[in-house]
């Protein structure tokens with residue numbers, strides 16, 4: 001790669017990094033609100049009015065995060081016009097990895113035949129894709145690799161408690177991917193901000209199966225292998241942190257919300273997006289929303305929405321795109337991208 005080096009604010013020379021291709025994979029099986037109402041005490045009316053969700057998709061029993069991630073990655077590579085062997089780095093963001101180790105990124109690498117890459121996973125819950133994008137961007141900007149594949153892949157239907165109506169209605173399965181590259185564009189990824197606050201970890205977690213509570217009959221009986229969430233608290237923090245993150249990312253890019261053409265928010269709850277929209281001062285037409293089809297797919301949420309927006313022609317060359325996410329940890333992140341491909 002002979003991408004030009006441009007001088008950054010500091011002393012070192014950094015390359016600009018672009019999103020060269022996106023992809024997504026959503027499993028076929030649909031789970032409607034009516035299906036859920038047969039499982040737990042809930043109604044279509046409650047779910048739609050409280051969340052905006054109508055359907056979510058469920059992976060087949062033989063489909064793991066890496067299978068979905070690899071399918072999304074193949075699309076992203078095709079969109080970028082690259083072969084798997086041209087990838088130098090694979091980062092997979094997931095809270096539902098295939099297994100504790102090896103990493104899901106290594107399984108994706110094997111499925112793709114991306115033999116020239118190194119790979120690892122990132123755990124940042126629903127902010128995972130933006131975390132992965134930031135790490136990959138830095139690796140490319142500094143010249144450590146030329147091409148990175150970043151993936152958000154989740155099989156959340158295996159992590160929710162199907163007896164807990166406060167969580168099981170919210171989540172679905174799927175994967176999204178993007179190829180990041182130094183290709184000499186003037187801007188590419190213009191700015192980003194990441195944050196986390198471990199003091200609030202208990203508000204959203206899956207406590208069992210790790211070194212704190214290794215899997216045992218007892219942890220299973222206590223249902224510790226399922227996600228736990230204090231929804232109302234999470235909601236409040238999500239709104240505050242997503243707004244702050246977006247404002248900081250815009251400030252770092254030297255832009256205002258009026259300069260943004262398309263906003264891709266993490267799709268956790270339509271009311272969260274509406275609350276953010278009001279406070280950020282962007283008209284709702286700028287938000288790309290697909291929550292009604294997929295529910296919350298955690299780390300896959302932002303890349304799936306990004307890919308759909310690109311394929312639907314909502315994002316065009318020269319557009320400024322604002323990504324915003326929030327998730328367990330707590331973690332949050334925002335990124336401003338100038339879209340430099342047709």
Ligand SMILES: CC(C)(COP(=O)(O)OP(=O)(O)OC[C@H]1O[C@@H](n2cnc3c(N)ncnc32)[C@H](O)[C@@H]1OP(=O)(O)O)[C@@H](O)C(=O)NCCC(=O)NCCS
Nearest residue numbers: 041042046050126165166169231232234235268269326327
């Ligand atoms: C989970 C969430 C949808 C719940 O909506 P809410 O308006 O906050 O609802 P509450 O938790 O206050 O519950 C209101 C009532 O609905 C009930 N309820 C909860 N889930 C229900 C369901 N699926 N169907 C019917 N009723 C339900 C509650 O039991 C409660 O009943 P009560 O008033 O008798 O106690 C919302 O808090 C949310 O989206 N939080 C953030 C989730 C999130 O972003 N998670 C991922 C982070 S990225």
